[in-house]
Structure formats: structure tokens, C-alpha cells
Amino acid sequence: MVGLDGLIIPGGESTTIAKGLESADLEPALRAHHEAGRPILGTCAGMIICDAEHLGFIDAQAKRNAFGRQLQSFEADLDVEGIGDEPLRAIFIRAPWVESHGPGVEVLAEYEGHPVAIRDGNVLASAFHPELTEDPRFHAIFMAMTTSASAREGAEERTR
Amino acid sequence: MAERATFRLKTGLAEMLKGGVIMDVVTPAEARVAEDAGACAVMALERVPSDIRRDGGVARMSDPAMIKGIQAEVSIPVMAKARIGHFAEAQVLEALEVDYIDESEVLTPADEANHIDKYGFEVPFVCGATNLGEALRRLGEGAAMIRSKGEAGTGNVVEAVRHMREINSGIRRLAQLRPEELAAAAKELQSPLEVVREVAAAGRLPVPLFCAGGIATPADAALMMQLGAEGNFVGSGIFKSSDPERRARAIVEATTHFNDPERVAAASIGLGEAMAGLEIGELAAADALLQNRGA
Numbered sequence: 001m002v003g004l005d006g007l008i009i010p011g012g013e014s015t016t017i018a019k020g021l022e023s024a025d026l027e028p029a030l031r032a033h034h035e036a037g038r039p040i041l042g043t044c045a046g047m048i049i050c051d052a053e054h055l056g057f058i059d060a061q062a063k064r065n066a067f068g069r070q071l072q073s074f075e076a077d078l079d080v081e082g083i084g085d086e087p088l089r090a091i092f093i094r095a096p097w098v099e100s101h102g103p104g105v106e107v108l109a110e111y112e113g114h115p116v117a118i119r120d121g122n123v124l125a126s127a128f129h130p131e132l133t134e135d136p137r138f139h140a141i142f143m144a145m146t147t148s149a150s151a152r153e154g155a156e157e158r159t160r
Numbered sequence: 161m162a163e164r165a166t167f168r169l170k171t172g173l174a175e176m177l178k179g180g181v182i183m184d185v186v187t188p189a190e191a192r193v194a195e196d197a198g199a200c201a202v203m204a205l206e207r208v209p210s211d212i213r214r215d216g217g218v219a220r221m222s223d224p225a226m227i228k229g230i231q232a233e234v235s236i237p238v239m240a241k242a243r244i245g246h247f248a249e250a251q252v253l254e255a256l257e258v259d260y261i262d263e264s265e266v267l268t269p270a271d272e273a274n275h276i277d278k279y280g281f282e283v284p285f286v287c288g289a290t291n292l293g294e295a296l297r298r299l300g301e302g303a304a305m306i307r308s309k310g311e312a313g314t315g316n317v318v319e320a321v322r323h324m325r326e327i328n329s330g331i332r333r334l335a336q337l338r339p340e341e342l343a344a345a346a347k348e349l350q351s352p353l354e355v356v357r358e359v360a361a362a363g364r365l366p367v368p369l370f371c372a373g374g375i376a377t378p379a380d381a382a383l384m385m386q387l388g389a390e391g392n393f394v395g396s397g398i399f400k401s402s403d404p405e406r407r408a409r410a411i412v413e414a415t416t417h418f419n420d421p422e423r424v425a426a427a428s429i430g431l432g433e434a435m436a437g438l439e440i441g442e443l444a445a446a447d448a449l450l451q452n453r454g455a
Contacts, residue, residue, distance in 0.1 A: 011176045012200065013236050019198040020416055023409075045176070064235060070259035071282055073169045076162040093172045094237065094259070132172050 001029040006039045006146035009046030011093070011129050014064060017045055018054060030055060037153070039122045039145040047125035048096055058120040059102030062127075066097040066114070078128070080117055081108040083137040090116070090128035097127050108141075122149060170284035170304035173237065173259065174368040177201055177391055181381070181412050182370070184208050184395040187226070188233035190404075197408035201237040201259070203393065204230045209266045209313025209450070210396035210435065219267045221249040227256050239286070244454035245271025247280070254283045260305070261285050265453040266312045266395070275454060278302030288372065290323045290451050292330025295365065296351035306365055308389070309451040310373015313396050315437035317374040319451060320384060324371055328388045335363040373451070376401070376434045378414030378427045385418035402432035 001007065007030070009017070021027055034040060034057050042050040042057075048064060050057040067074070073094060077087035090111075097114035101107075109117035109126075116127040117138070122145060130138035180200025185191040191202045206222045207215065221242050231238050237259035242249040244263055249270070253261050263276050265288055278285040279302035288309035289295035295306045308327065310320030330349075337345055337360060346356040358366055371389035375381055376397040384392055392415050394408075401407045410427040417423040443449055 012178075013176065013180065015195060015236060016180055016198050016200045016412075019412075023198070023413060024417075069257045070169075070173055070237065070284065071164070071254070071257050073173065074162045074164045075166055075169060091168065091172055093169060093176060129172060132168060132175065 001026075001033055004033065004038065005150040006041070006142065007033055008131075008142070009040065009042045009049055010131055011044035011046065014045040014048040014054075017049055021049070027055070034122070037122055037149055039124065039142060039149050041139075041142040042123065042125040043129055043131060044093065044095060044127060047098075047127060050123055050125055057123045058105065058118065058125055060105055060115075060118060060120065060125075061099045061101070062096040062125075063099040064096050065094050066099070066127075067092055067095045070094055076111065078109050078111060078116070080138065081106070082141050088130075088135055088137060089133055090126075090130075091132045092116075092128050093132075095127045098125075165282035167304065171367045173284060174286070174305035174370075177237070177370075178368055179416060180391050181408075181415050182239065182391065182393045183398055183408060184393070185230060185399070186222075188229040190399055191230045191234045191238075193405055194398075194408060195234040195236050197405060198412040199236060199408065200391070201239055202230065202234060203262060203395075204238055204240045204258070205266070208396040208399060210315070210400050211313075212266060213313040213438075213448070213450075219243075221246070221253065221267070224252065224256055227253075227258065231257075241267055242276070243267040244269040245274050245276060247276045250276050250281060250283075250285075254281055258283060262307075263287050263303075263454075265309055265450050269453045275301050278304075286370070288451075288454075289327060290319075290455070291326040292334070292359075293349035293351050294455055295327055295369075296349055296355045296359065299355050299365070299367065300352040303367065305367050305370065307370040307372040307393055308384075310371065310375075311438075311440055311443065312373045312450050313438075314374050314440065314443070315376040315397060315400070315435040316440055317376070317380045317383065318440055320371050320373045320375065321387065323373070323451075324384060324387045324389055327365075327369065331359060331364060334360045375411070376437065378410045378424050378431075381411045381414040382418040382421075382424045385415060391415065396435055400435035407431050407434075 239260040284304035286305035287298035308323035371384035372393035
């Protein structure tokens with residue numbers, strides 16, 4: 001993971017991903033990336049992996065499969081802070097929601113009263129799957145975070 | 161407005177399983193072993209294919225009580241098998257809220273001419289195929305995921321290799337055709353022209369393609385991934401081996417790191433006995449191949 005400006009932890013099964021991180025011994029590299037202030041985007045299972053019960057990168061608890069099984073999977077128009085007025089078509093598959101979060105966490109979107117997109121420092125997380133639609137606006141938030149973090153890092157290196 | 165059961169929600173779940181292993185289980189205890197080993201989903205069925213093969217008789221959908229027990233035991237997706245063409249079994253599985261239905265040749269077919277109309281269901285379906293034409297026919301019926309059929313319950317990967325090569329070389333051939341040649345190709349493939357056009361344009365199936373049927377070792381799993389499978393179903397290979405927990409973990413490891421022979425080698429050490437295998441030629445001579453069901 002050396003040389004990465006940003007890292008995306010995409011959807012999947014969070015138990016499988018957690019076991020994979022352990023068996024491949026990836027946690028130290030993930031922590032180093034996070035501690036260096038480099039952005040991370042976690043979607044669905046990726047959000048769960050970043051939560052307080054897992055890697056602890058966000059001051060929030062995700063509730064797994066909170067919206068139910070596959071038959072309850074849904075897509076819906078979602079107003080998201082920072083992407084403009086047009087709603088985002090969001091795909092929720094056996095999706096989690098944010099059950100609770102600390103005061104420093106920014107809620108960017110809610111669905112039926114549950115936070116489904118949040119930002120905590122350099123970590124952006126969504127319960128839905130922006131990677132399954134063509135709309136790039138949620139990724140654009142992450143790209144902006146990544147370019148500004150990498151510019152900041154570059155400036156720090158030059159002043160050193 | 162919120163919508164359910166759109167095609168991208170159906171394929172979306174399969175997208176999330178890519179790179180993973182879906183394990184056949186017949187009890188909640190086996191489902192627990194599978195989840196702990198890193199399976200990305202489990203397939204609930206009444207008997208694993210090698211037992212179906214040995215015992216004979218009619219193989220049907222699992223007991224709903226067992227499916228509910230498995231759903232209560234694990235948090236990963238639970239799939240279950242329905243007989244080919246048996247839409248009432250599929251309705252029961254949908255009522256049980258399984259996450260995916262496998263319309264499977266491993267069970268005794270209920271209809272020799274027709275598959276289930278999968279567009280009529282909210283729950284997504286995975287179907288087996290031995291070649292591209294079969295895969296495209298299943299897509300035309302609404303399948304949201306395709307797997308090779310292989311030859312289930314044999315512990316012999318040769319048929320899965322044949323089917324994966326057939327499907328992928330078929331796609332490559334299709335992608336090279338000119339637009340006016342696609343109608344003739346659809347006729348030859350006995351598949352809907354619309355699906356043929358879509359696959360030719362994209363150079364890939366519009367849904368995830370997994371391998372199933374005969375994987376018994378970590379190296380088998382790595383082989384299938386290198387041949388283009390996007391994930392693996394493992395049936396009898398795990399719970400018919402001498403040490404299911406270790407073998408399950410090893411097959412997950414080999415599926416994830418399929419391009420890293422050192423990791424596959426490390427995963428392959430000390431697994432005990434693999435399931436006993438069956439020779440395909442003998443089954444063919446006895447007219448006992450499951451893959452010929454529901455073409």
C-alpha cells in the first residue's frame with residue numbers, strides 16, 4: 001500500500017473481508033495509511049470494517065444487515081451533502097446503517113432517519129454502493145479529499 | 161422513490177461475492193464452520209452432491225426448518241437450491257427470504273423442457289451452464305449470476321475446466337463478430353439475440369461468472385480463478401474431506417490469492433485427505449452425468 005494517496009474498501013461480506021485482512025496481515029499497512037492522514041472510502045462492508053468495532057477509523061457503530069436480507073435490498077434517491085441539489089440514486093444491498101456516532105462525525109446523508117453516509121476526518125463511508133452506479137459525484141467527494149490530503153503532504157515535505 | 165428487486169440489485173449481491181467461496185452446507189453447524197473459515201455465502205441443501213449421487217432417489221429442495229436454522233446461525237448470505245423448473249419450490253424459498261436461489265441440476269429436475277421464469281421473482285437466481293449458449297439462455301430467463309456446472313459430487317475438476325473454457329472462449333469469439341453476424345450467432349447459440357448483442361458489445365457476461373462442480377483442493381480453486389472464474393462454489397469438496405475446517409480455510413485462501421503460488425502451496429499443506437474422486441468416463445458410460453440436466 002506504499003505510495004497510495006487514497007484507499008477504497010469496497011463492498012463485500014464484512015466477515016469475509018475481516019478474515020482476509022487478518023490472514024493477509026494487512027491491518028498494520030491500513031493503520032499506517034490512516035495514521036498518515038491519507039483518505040479512506042469505505043462502502044457498505046467497507047464502512048463496517050472502518051467502524052469502532054473493527055478498525056476504529058470512524059467514531060461510529062455500523063449495524064450489519066440493518067435494512068434486512070436481499071429481498072429488502074433497494075435503490076432510492078438520496079440527498080447527499082456536498083454533491084449538489086440533484087439526488088443520488090443509491091443502491092443498498094443487505095445494507096448496514098450507522099447506529100450511533102460521536103459528535104465529530106459529519107452526517108452527509110440519511111435514509112428513513114438513519115445515517116447512511118458519513119465523514120469522520122479523512123474517512124468517508126457509505127452504507128450504499130456508489131461503485132455500482134455510473135454517477136461519479138460521491139467518488140468526487142473522496143477524490144477532493146484525496147487530492148487535498150496529498151497536496152498537504154507534498155507541502156509538508158517541501159517545508160521539511 | 162424506493163424500488164426493490166431491480167436487476168442491478170440482483171446482480172449487485174453477486175458482485176459483492178466476487179473473489180469469494182460459497183460453500184454447500186446441510187446443517188447450521190456446517191454453516192458455522194463455513195462462515196468462520198471465511199466463506200462469503202453458504203448454499204443450504206438437503207444432501208451434498210456426492211451423497212445425492214451415492215444414495216440416488218429424488219433430490220429436492222431442503223427442509224425449510226433447516227434453511228431457517230442456517231439463516232439463524234450465520235450473518236453471511238444464505239442461498240438454497242430449487243429443482244430445475246420447479247417454480248413452486250422457488251416460491252417457497254422466496255417466502256423463506258433466502259438471499260439467492262440456485263436452480264440446480266444437482267437436484268432432480270422437475271421440468272424437462274422449461275426452466276423457471278426468473279423474472280417473475282424478486283429473489284435473484286444463479287444457474288449452471290456448460291457452455292456459452294446455455295449461459296445466455298439462463299440470462300434470457302432472468303438469471304442474475306452464472307456458474308459453471310462442472311460435475312458435482314465427483315471431486316474431479318475436469319468438467320468445470322471444460323465448462324469455464326467453453327464459456328470464456330465463446331465470449332471471446334462473440335466479441336470479435338461484426339454486428340450483422342450476431343443474429344446468426346444467436347441462432348447457433350440458441351440464445352436470445354438481445355443477450356447475444358449485450359455480451360458481444362461488453363466482451364463479458366452482464367452478470368458475475370463463478371465456478372462450480374468438482375473443486376476439491378486449494379490448487380483446484382486457484383486453477384478455476386486463473387481460468388476466469390470470479391469466485392468458487394464448493395460442494396462436497398469441503399465437508400467430505402477429512403478436516404473440513406482446515407480445508408475450508410485453505411480453499412478460501414487459495415481463491416483470494418489465486419495468483420500467488422507460494423500462498424496456495426502454504427494453504428495446501430497438512431490438509432489431510434481430500435474427498436475421494438470419481439472418474440468422469442465411468443459416470444458418462446453409466447449415463448450418470450448431472451451436467452446434462454436442463455440444457
